[in-house]
Amino acid sequence: MLEIKGLTAEIDGKQILKGIDLTIPQGEVHAVMGPNGAGKSTLSYVLSGREGYEVTGGTATFFGQDILAMEPEERAAAGIFLAFQYPVELPGVGNANFLRTALNSVRRARGEGELDAVQFLKQARAAVKKLAMSEDMLKRNVNVGFSGGEKKRNEILQMTMLQPKLALLDETDSGLDIDALRIVAEGVNASRGPNFSALVITHYQRLLDYIVPDHVHVLADGRIIRSGGPELAKELEADGYAGIIGEAAEAA
Template sequence: MLRIEGLTAEIDGKEILKGIDLEVPTGEVHAIMGPNGSGKSTLSYVLSGREGYEVTAGTATLNGVDILAMEPEERAAAGLFLAFQYPVELPGVGNATFLRTALNAVRKGRGESELDAMQFLKLARQRMTALSMPEDMLKRGVNVGFSGGEKKRNEILQMALLQPSMAILDETDSGLDIDALKIVSDGVNAMRGPNFSALVITHYQRLLDYIVPDRVHVLMAGRIVKSGGPELAKELEAQGYASVQAAA
């Protein structure tokens, strides 16, 4: 369960988040929708611990543990995962090495045994097949020369390997065609269950046809201004954010 209370945060002295209250109970998938500049990405970065964002008030706990005091890697071990809107390319870092290092770091952080190269390969191949990823993507540099869709699939592959209890998907649908969108959504849906929650951040309703959320929240100007069921997404699609703003 992710619980955010009264969270305010600023970057370079400019307040972006102005008091976020949000609860994502274990086993649920929630969506956050909002126009550009509403603070969606800032929320994902603050929760995952990016430098340069200062939390000025409020709390955020994952399964009762305060995550805001943790280093990014500790948050990962605690079960948090961020799928990036723009995954970073790492020339010279082999994807297989990266994935195995990450997996073993997280397993170590959780007090689990590390996997050897053979065990890792077996697991990675299995997960990659489910995401229709060719095996040569293991041999390439992390995200180097990957298409937009391949990068997003690589994010989902990392999520599938690291088995977070709480995943934040930041604009995972951006730059995806319908086929890739479907593969990525299937990957997320396959994770759904009583021990997995997700916060799906998106600008458009389209993604929510594939990953159907339990709740939808509308973020505007640094605050959650409206919450509702999946139908709220359709409403926004039909009427635009302006209607919510007018009502709020």
């Protein structure tokens, strides 16, 4: 489904991704862990088509389509969703309007009818309730004045409503207290199924107690140096990255 081969990318002439190989089959949730500055966010940005990142080699296909050649909005229409590590604030843009516009453009791309304001609000309210968010977050401007935890929940709200085929979640757990973490994880778990895959970027094993991944990958210095099952996350929590990075360096 998502197939990344030999992907290299740079920012401002600095090479960040140094050859990423990663396949996420349909229906699977994969976690990516790794030290700060490893290139985890860069990987999610490159896949979603953010400006300023130059792909210098390799391929990335999504259901056989070359996503690297697609515009960001075409990637979204194809079913790729990115939840930002640092969600952007959009002063002057109402959260509900923003969501409805995003949802309707994805629905158009899928050949589904657009939702009118009433239909949309019904769905949005149900989703807000599930995520234990306050309803007035729909009325506020996108992320403006939201706490860190509220921003993260808002990302999951978007994901819940857009029903992507592939969700890229970049440290959606950071800044969340335990209760919020559980709610966010439940939001992700509720989306799980044969038509949903996710790449979950996280620093903490804790999130993976709630969102149990099919596979865990360790990204360090622009490369995936180790892959394994959920037990790999536990090993990292106990031993840190140094051991694994050292082993990878010796093997190279």
